[in-house]
Structure formats: C-alpha cells, structure tokens
Amino acid sequence: MPRFVWRPRALVQLTLLRFREFVREPEALFWGVVFPILLSAGLGVAFRNQPAETVRVAGVSPAVVSALRQDPLLIVEDVGADRARELLRAGKVALVAEPGGDRNVVYLFDDTNPEARTARMLADRALQRAGGRVDPVATSDTLTRDVGARYIDFLVPGLVGMGIMGNSIWGLGFAIVDARRRKLMKRIVATPMPRHHYLLSFLLWRVLLLGFEVAIPVAFGVLVFGVPLRGSLLQLAMLCLLGSFSFSALGLLIASRAKTIEAVSGIMNLVMVPMWILSGVFFSSQRFPDAVQPVIRALPLTALIDALRANMLQGAGIGQLLPQVAAMGVCLVVGFSLALWLFRWR
Amino acid sequence: MPVSAPATPLVVRGLKKRYKDVVAVDGLDFDVRPGECFGLLGPNGAGKTTTIEICEGLTAPDEGVVEVLGLRWESDAAAIRERLGIQLQDTQLSDKITVLETVQLFRSFFREGTTPAEVIGLVQLEDKQHARVGALSGGQKQRLALACALIGNPDLLFLDEPTTGLDPQARRQVWDLVEAFKRRGRTIVLTTHYMDEAERLCERVAIVDHGKVIARGTPRELVASIGVEHVLEFAAGPNVDLAAIGRLAGVQDVRASDTLVALQVTALHQAVPALLEELERQRAPLTELRTHSATLEDVFVTLTGRHLRDA
Numbered sequence: 001m002p003r004f005v006w007r008p009r010a011l012v013q014l015t016l017l018r019f020r021e022f023v024r025e026p027e028a029l030f031w032g033v034v035f036p037i038l039l040s041a042g043l044g045v046a047f048r049n050q051p052a053e054t055v056r057v058a059g060v061s062p063a064v065v066s067a068l069r070q071d072p073l074l075i076v077e078d079v080g081a082d083r084a085r086e087l088l089r090a091g092k093v094a095l096v097a098e099p100g101g102d103r104n105v106v107y108l109f110d111d112t113n114p115e116a117r118t119a120r121m122l123a124d125r126a127l128q129r130a131g132g133r134v135d136p137v138a139t140s141d142t143l144t145r146d147v148g149a150r151y152i153d154f155l156v157p158g159l160v161g162m163g164i165m166g167n168s169i170w171g172l173g174f175a176i177v178d179a180r181r182r183k184l185m186k187r188i189v190a191t192p193m194p195r196h197h198y199l200l201s202f203l204l205w206r207v208l209l210l211g212f213e214v215a216i217p218v219a220f221g222v223l224v225f226g227v228p229l230r231g232s233l234l235q236l237a238m239l240c241l242l243g244s245f246s247f248s249a250l251g252l253l254i255a256s257r258a259k260t261i262e263a264v265s266g267i268m269n270l271v272m273v274p275m276w277i278l279s280g281v282f283f284s285s286q287r288f289p290d291a292v293q294p295v296i297r298a299l300p301l302t303a304l305i306d307a308l309r310a311n312m313l314q315g316a317g318i319g320q321l322l323p324q325v326a327a328m329g330v331c332l333v334v335g336f337s338l339a340l341w342l343f344r345w346r
Numbered sequence: 347m348p349v350s351a352p353a354t355p356l357v358v359r360g361l362k363k364r365y366k367d368v369v370a371v372d373g374l375d376f377d378v379r380p381g382e383c384f385g386l387l388g389p390n391g392a393g394k395t396t397t398i399e400i401c402e403g404l405t406a407p408d409e410g411v412v413e414v415l416g417l418r419w420e421s422d423a424a425a426i427r428e429r430l431g432i433q434l435q436d437t438q439l440s441d442k443i444t445v446l447e448t449v450q451l452f453r454s455f456f457r458e459g460t461t462p463a464e465v466i467g468l469v470q471l472e473d474k475q476h477a478r479v480g481a482l483s484g485g486q487k488q489r490l491a492l493a494c495a496l497i498g499n500p501d502l503l504f505l506d507e508p509t510t511g512l513d514p515q516a517r518r519q520v521w522d523l524v525e526a527f528k529r530r531g532r533t534i535v536l537t538t539h540y541m542d543e544a545e546r547l548c549e550r551v552a553i554v555d556h557g558k559v560i561a562r563g564t565p566r567e568l569v570a571s572i573g574v575e576h577v578l579e580f581a582a583g584p585n586v587d588l589a590a591i592g593r594l595a596g597v598q599d600v601r602a603s604d605t606l607v608a609l610q611v612t613a614l615h616q617a618v619p620a621l622l623e624e625l626e627r628q629r630a631p632l633t634e635l636r637t638h639s640a641t642l643e644d645v646f647v648t649l650t651g652r653h654l655r656d657a
Contacts, residue, residue: 182438
C-alpha cells in the first residue's frame with residue numbers, strides 16, 4: 001500500500017473538473033436541480049388536501065329532488081327519466097334516484113364505483129330522513145387534518161432520499177465509466193497524483209452538491225406546502241451526508257469494473273429500481289408483506305427515507321434512528337471496501 | 347543493484363507479457379541513451395504499446411526488468427511518475443473543459459513543472475486556450491496531449507503513436523515539438539508504425555515484430571544492413587518473366603504484388619537500363635517506373651516479407 005500523500009491542489013483541480021463538467025452539461029443541471037422541484041410541485045398540487053368532496057346525482061321527481069337537496073354533500077340535477085339515464089351513462093352523475101311504484105324509490109348506479117357507492121349511502125340517508133327516520137345514536141365529527149400527517153409531508157422526505165440516491169449513483173457511475181472509456185482515467189493515473197485523490201474528488205463534489213439537492217426540495221416543501229422540520233437541522237444534514245456517502249460507495253462499486261455506459265446503466269437500474277419500488281418513496285413500504293419487511297428495512301434507501309421522515313415529521317433524534325444509521329453505515333463500509341478491491345484503473 | 351549506470355534513462359531486459367493466449371511481448375531488450383529519441387517501430391499488434399505501457403508503470407510485466415531513470419517501479423513509483431511525461435494512444439480529454447483548464451488540471455498533479463501559459467505557448471495553442479477541448483481539431487487535441495505530457499517538465503517523454511490519424515500538416519507540427527524537446531537535452535521514447543516518422547525523429551530505432559526486437563540501430567545502419575541502396579518499382583502487365591529480371595545486373599531481390607513489381611537493387615545506373623532492355627526483349631508494355639532510396643520500410647519488408655502498414 002502506498003503511503004497517504006496529500007496534494008490539495010490536485011484535489012481542488014479534480015473537484016473543479018467535476019463542477020465544470022456538471023454545470024456545462026445542461027441535462028445534468030436539469031435532472032439534478034430543476035427536476036426535483038418540478039416533481040415535488042407537481043405531486044404537491046396533485047395531492048393537495050381538498051374540502052370534503054361533493055357528489056353529483058340526478059333526481060327524477062320533485063319530491064325526490066327536494067329530499068336529496070337536504071344533504072349539502074349532494075349536488076342534485078332535476079331532470080326527466082331519459083335525460084337522467086343519459087347523464088348516468090356519460091358519467092356526469094354518479095347515481096339516479098327515480099320513483100318506483102307506490103312510495104318506493106329506485107337507485108340506478110354502478111356498485112364497482114366507490115363514488116357511486118358513496119352517493120347511494122348519502123342519497124338513501126337524505127331520503128330516509130325526509131321520510132321521517134330518526135337516528136337512535138347522537139354523533140358529532142372532529143376533523144384531524146394535522147400538519148405532518150398529510151401526503152405532501154410524507155412525500156418530501158421520500159423525494160429528498162430518492163434524489164440523494166439517484167444523484168450519487170448516476171453522478172459517480174457515469175463520470176467514472178466515461179473517464180475509463182475515454183482512457184482519461186488511465187492517463188490521469190499515469191501522473192504522480194495519488195490515486196485516492198481521484199476518488200476523493202468525487203466524494204468532495206457530492207458533499208458540495210448535496211447542499212443543493214437537499215436544501216432546494218426541503219425549502220420548497222417548507223415554504224410552499226408548510227412541511228414541518230421538527231428535528232435538529234444539523235442531524236438532518238448528517239443523515240443526508242451519510243446517505244449520500246453510502247450511495248456514493250454503491251455508485252463506486254457499480255462503476256468499479258464496467259467499461260461501457262450501457263453496462264453501467266444496466267447495473268444501476270438493477271440496483272435502483274427495486275429500491276424505488278420497495279423503499280417507500282411514494283407510498284409506505286409497510287404495504288408489502290411482513291415476510292419481506294426485514295429485507296426492505298435493510299435497503300439503504302429505506303433507511304435513509306425512514307430516518308429523514310422521523311427527523312422532519314416526528315422530530316426524532318439520531319439516538320432513535322440507530323438501525324437506519326447502521327444500515328447506511330454498513331452499505332458505506334462494505335460498498336467502499338468492495339469497490340476499492342474491485343476497482344479497475346484502466 | 348542497477349543493471350546499468352543510472353545515467354541510462356531506460357533499461358529494458360527480458361521483458362515478457364502474455365494476455366490470456368496471446369503473447370504480446372516475448373523477451374524484449376533495449377537501452378535508451380540520455381538525450382536521444384529512441385523509436386520502437388513496428389506494425390500494429392507488434393507489442394509496442396504493451397511495451398511502452400510497461401515502461402510507464404501502467405502494466406505489470408510477467409517477466410523481465412525495467413529500470414526508469416535508474417529507478418524501479420516496484421519500489422519508486424511515485425518518484426518515477428514525477429519525472430515522466432506521458433502521451434497515451436487515443437486518450438480523449440474531457441470535452442467540457444477548456445485548453446487552459448486541462449493544462450492547469452495536469453499541472454496540479456505534479457510537484458514541480460512549468461507554467462500552463464508556457465506549455466500552451468510551446469504547443470502553439472495560445473489562440474485556443476479558452477476554447478473547450480471538444481471544439482479542437484485532431485491535431486490541436488494531440489498538441490494539447492503533448493502539453494499535458496510536458497507540463498511536469500519531464501526528464502523522459504513517452505509518446506505512443508503521436509501522429510497516428512493526423513493530417514500531414516498536423517504531423518509536421520508534432521514533429522517540430524518533439525525536436526524542440528530533444529534540443530533541450532531530454533530523452534524521448536516513441537512508438538510508431540510510420541517509417542518516415544522514425545527516420546526523421548529517431549537517433550536509434552528498434553524494429554519490433556511479434557513481441558521481439560528483430561533489428562536495432564540507427565536508421566542509417568539499419569538501411570545499410572540490408573545491403574540494398576535503392577528500390578525500383580515498375581508495372582509492365584501480367585506476363586513479365588520475373589526469373590529473367592532477377593538475374594539482371596545489380597538486382598538483389600524481386601517481389602511482385604498485385605500491380606507492381608519491386609526490385610531491390612545496389613547499382614541503380616546498371617539496373618535501370620538492364621531492366622528496360624529486358625522488358626523490351628519480353629515485349630512487356632512498361633506503364634509505370636519509379637525508384638526510391640531504401641528506407642526502414644524496406645528493412646521491415648526484407649526482414650519479415652510484409653509491409654509495416656498491412657502486416
């Protein structure tokens with residue numbers, strides 16, 4: 001093993017090289033900085049909390065229509081029988097209530113449509129009450145729309161974790177394989193520069209970029225959607241740094257032998273796609289069967305996202321997140337050691 | 347113990363390297379003297395690049411000894427690298443950064459060296475110093491690669507096929523640079539499959555084929571060694587009696603290719619009239635006739651029966 005040689009000027013220049021290659025590549029800038037903002041804005045708008053939804057229904061006789069209108073959640077169309085069926089077929093109303101024989105009412109609706117089933121319950125309640133039904137139990141509602149329990153609160157830490165994984169693995173994987181393919185790596189290791197400086201420059205670059213890729217989506221979530229930041233910001237930064245380093249180690253491992261961009265892309269997908277699906281970026285990983293939960297919890301992305309959510313939403317300290325920290329630490333140490341052992345410098 | 351005086355910039359003894367079932371280098375020996383330009387001349391696949399990369403410390407040999415500037419790779423790699431200038435075959439530098447940024451990057455790798463501005467001036471890229479590497483022509487990229495090789499102010503410069511793929515003007519610019527470096531008393535090892543390049547730049551040449559040195563010496567000595575001064579090539583249709591021509595005065599050897607017949611001759615003033623007379627007698631229509639002084643290419647043809655380019 002060569003002894004550790006410190007050449008700060010080379011490290012600065014190599015990190016500058018990373019920076020220049022990044023900012024002069026418009027695509028990298030878009031995917032690394034602009035895209036996470038667009039994604040959280042888009043998802044935030046799509047899943048914003050809305051007032052309780054109203055349902056459109058059609059009533060076919062004046063008595064039915066006036067009874068239905070007693071319920072504020074029902075928007076009632078007062079139309080003839082033929083027109084009512086037309087509206088139902090076109091999906092403009094979820095249910096048609098028309099008089100049968102005697103004092104009966106017939107509901108027409110699709111029972112596989114949840115909205116139609118809701119309409120059936122609301123319409124029936126309104127008609128029964130208008131007919132004189134009295135509810136035997138008195139009830140009242142307390143609404144729980146807490147900050148920190150909304151979908152956007154769940155989503156922002158997931159997107160931050162996904163961004164850290166993607167940028168670390170793509171950033172290292174492509175840059176290393178590209179340098180190897182161009183024989184630039186071979187040329188650089190033929191100089192007296194200590195080899196570990198080359199790898200160190202990637203880690204340094206990740207730290208610098210981490211500020212952007214975490215700060216921007218978090219600030220966006222906090223300012224636009226009021227996502228809470230209940231934990232220590234310093235610990236949040238440390239968790240992000242640990243996550244970034246463990247994914248950089250994975251990126252290094254993925255790129256340690258690949259000679260072509262195609263080969264490295266394939267391995268990256270193999271590593272990242274399962275984590276996108278299993279690690280609970282967009283929905284809770286608890287939905288997967290209990291049998292696979294230990295595997296899911298061992299994935300570094302699950303560890304990172306769980307830790308970020310616990311910090312931001314519940315204000316948990318690192319002391320409560322030791323399993324997650326350990327999972328990322330193992331990934332970092334094992335990944336980095338394996339990568340150094342396998343790494344092909346030409 | 348050094349196998350020779352430390353003043354010898356490069357000593358190679360019994361070098362062997364095998365890749366799976368291919369023997370790339372099969373027992374190479376050579377010495378490079380201070381201040382000379384030493385050429386490894388041979389066809390593609392002869393083992394030149396493997397040899398030079400072993401000397402550069404990029405590939406480990408299976409057998410043999412390499413001593414660079416009196417030092418060994420196993421024990422003194424860091425010290426050797428500080429004193430080497432290296433240009434590899436087809437390295438693509440990063441397209442996104444400028445000429446100046448590239449040279450600054452390489453300067454930072456060396457403890458000592460010249461200034462980026464000086465090296466950029468030397469390779470005549472001042473006008474392009476703020477241009478991105480991706481926007482340079484092939485010749486400019488090659489001069490930039492030379493600038494990166496020279497930035498550490500090396501004692502020994504390795505050039506692997508420095509002009510392959512360049513147009514004639516760009517080749518001449520690279521040659522001028524190599525000669526300028528040589529004038530400053532530095533030592534150069536270059537590989538090439540262009541005989542004109544070796545003849546122009548190299549004090550001494552080792553001709554390499556199938557991983558072995560098959561001839562070595564100054565270009566002049568090598569050309570003289572085949573005992574032929576001139577090569578006479580002609581085309582005279584398909585029905586020429588080559589045996590009769592081989593018996594003409596001053597003709598040493600006859601080789602026929604698809605269209606041309608090449609004669610190696612010692613006395614041009616005897617051979618040309620004799621050839622014309624013989625073709626007249628055979629009633630063969632002469633359509634082409636040319637002569638040139640024997641070159642390293644002819645040395646290679648004489649030794650291997652093949653041409654450098656298509657070997």
